[in-house]
Amino acid sequence: MAAKYDSIAADLRRRIQTGEWSPGARLPNEEPDLTTEYKVSLNTLRRALDLLVSEGLIDKRQGIGNFVRPARQRTRRTTERYQWEKDRVHLPESERRATGATEQDTGLSPADLAFAVEYGTEAANVELAEAFGVAAGTRLLRRVYRTGKKGEGAPLGESTSYLLYDMVSANPDLLFAENEPWPGGTMHQLSTVGIEIDHIVDEVTARPPTADEIDRLEIPPGVAVIALRKTSVDTTGRVVEVADIVWPGDRTTLVYTTQLKRWQP
Amino acid sequence: MAAKYDSIAADLRRRIQTGEWSPGARLPNEEPDLTTEYKVSLNTLRRALDLLVSEGLIDKRQGIGNFVRPARQRTRRTTERYQWEKDRVHLPESERRATGATEQDTGLSPADLAFAVEYGTEAANVELAEAFGVAAGTRLLRRVYRTGKKGEGAPLGESTSYLLYDMVSANPDLLFAENEPWPGGTMHQLSTVGIEIDHIVDEVTARPPTADEIDRLEIPPGVAVIALRKTSVDTTGRVVEVADIVWPGDRTTLVYTTQLKRWQP
DNA sequence: GAGTGGTCTAGACCACTGT
DNA sequence: CAGTGGTCTAGACCACTCC
Structure with missing residues (x-):
């Protein structure tokens, strides 16, 4: 019964x-x-x-x-996005300015997209120091991005990006939130200090939201979040960006395509 | 307060x-x-x-x-796994028999791995028919795999794989659970009917477990599951396998590496 | 201040597990 | 059967939102 x-x-x-x-x-x-x-x-x-x-x-x-609960904007984030971002770096600024990666994921027009960013610095904790392969305490530039749909209160997701401060400070424009949204995004920002990304590793898990995330992303308690740790490695093998990205699990799909090598005929 | x-x-x-x-x-x-x-x-x-x-x-x-709750066996499933599976197909049976993909993900030895499989047939519902690009009602071979660690009651995950019945029935050995575990796995099974996989698309979401999954995977209510829809496409562009895989979110990490093309110097 | 959901209590009875 | 967690009740009072 x-x-x-x-x-x-x-x-x-x-x-x-x-x-x-x-x-x-x-x-x-x-x-x-x-x-x-x-x-x-x-x-x-x-x-x-x-x-x-x-x-x-x-x-x-x-x-x-x-x-x-009204149906919310969904996010569908494909792996092609990374190559798309990289290809865009060498386009003229007018084209880079026209649209960003989040529009790609959501299908929203730039006019419908709400965007907020905070910059700050912090000393690397043990976990981040290990991810970068540097000593704990190393100065990091922390940038928090929240993107959403205008009119929907809650952001679609929240991304916390870490860069090595001494690496990006070669271009002081990279240190201030006032220059966001930066046309061409992080890959273009890094290109201004001579960095080219070689590959990106995404680690995906699901977990209950923290109390903070329940507030900021308006996730009902009990609904899971997808947590992605994105690690970008440059052409010299250095880890140049670590980003922790969180989405509400119930309205986000991550798509990864794996191309396999052909068997010899 | x-x-x-x-x-x-x-x-x-x-x-x-x-x-x-x-x-x-x-x-x-x-x-x-x-x-x-x-x-x-x-x-x-x-x-x-x-x-x-x-x-x-x-x-x-x-x-x-x-x-x-004791810490449970964790799963770390990397994207390299697919190429690894494909490369293995042309190895001699003795080598294929030695180890399977799940051992790769979990780090468990074959002796520690618990394995169960059920075979059945069903008519494609609208959603699966669309995924395969066939008419609803088309006969499918449904195979459910549960793998876990011996001694832990609950499986680490559950995979439901669908194949087009008429496509695989060319080799009757593929129709019966008695032939599992099949050395070399699904990619080898498909190779026996002349199919080579070209690429695989993974779609990842997180959601609350269904009542069934709470029982079978011993997922505490409120803990999320990672749900993966894996679509395998062969070298002629046909969708040849659709699999829905579910893991407990709190002890599974999916790892995807994206290699980017170099900028021209 | 009126109306809504949020927290908390004390106590009753039911359902499952092991002896 | 004793002991455990599972469900349910009736009622009290608190906290937030809007008029």
């Missing part, structure tokens, strides 16, 4: 999916409307609603009500 | 991480031990424990107790 909260969740799921409440619409009050309708206590009803929250079906807003 | 259940969860987290209870050890009873210690009601205490479950820190076993 299924638990009451399970049956209620299943019924609410069905009512949402059949469109009884359209996306963005407010659900009936927990108390007294839904508790009366389902003849359960408030605790039991809220347990059912918690399930729907963890599935990303509804949003709870304290003091306001519960809402059917 | 943090909620009580949050503070209690933070304290229990700390006590687990400092080793007050070692992995596998049983926690004190919810009632009366922990409720008395933290001076809260049972509901509040259980809410704190639910947080730890969703973080994968503890296991709850009804009728027995709560246990510190």
